[in-house]
Amino acid sequence: MVFLRRNKKIKDAAHVxxxxxxxxxxxxxxxxxxxxxxxxxxRFDLIILHMALVINRLEADGDDKKVALLTRFLQEVLFDNMDLSLREMGVGDMSVGKKVKVMAEACYGRIAAYKKAIRSEDIKGNLAVSLSRNIYREKMADDDILSQLVDYTLQQVDALNVLTTQDLMSEKLTFGDIR
Structure with missing residues (x-):
């Protein structure tokens, strides 16, 4: 029973x-x-960016079972939300699974790209490439705007690094202001 209560607490934290x-x-x-x-x-791309930032922060704690569960539940909430959104948009039952699969692959690819950029030596340069490719879909984003989005992303990394995993599990997630 304790295991089920702990899982419920982690699932609730993932929803929050x-x-x-x-x-x-x-x-x-x-x-x-x-x-x-x-x-x-x-909107999907921005949700994935912010998820990647939170997951990157969670993974900084290493191999912890609570962190692994929270990360898994967070992704499950995302996929359940995608499924529901597609159904509300009128996508047929036979197509929803295929579309969610494509979105999940995009999600995992983007999260991996953002984490790799954040953990690289040329953080700004690699983030700019990832953000341009994923947020702006390689359309020519204004250099100043792209630079502001890179700075915002780094600000969020710093804000998240101040939080503990316990903070995240107890609903204390706050993002920095957009400037």
Missing amino acids: LFNKIVAQARTPHFYETWKVADTLDG
Whole structure:
């Protein structure tokens, strides 16, 4: 029974984290000032960026079972949300699974790219490449806007690094302001 209660607590934390990630990704500044496409794809890409930042922070604690569970549950919440969103948009039952699979592959690829960039020696350069490819879909993003998004991303990495895993599990996730 203790195991089930602990899992419920971790699942609940994953839902709270996901809701905070989505709220941050829907901040109008991304779409109005930084010209991220205000579309399903644009919103998806920003959610994945913020998920990658949270997962990167969680993984900094090493091989911990709670962290692994929280990361897994966070991704499950994302995929359940994608499934529901597609159904609400009228995608047929036979197609939903295939579309979620494509989105999941994109999710894992983007998370890996962001984590690799964040952990690299040329963080700014590698982040700029990843953000340009994934957020702007390789459309020519204004250099100044891309630079601001890189700086924002690094600011979020720093803000998350101050938090402990316990902070994240106890709903204390806060993102830094968008400047």
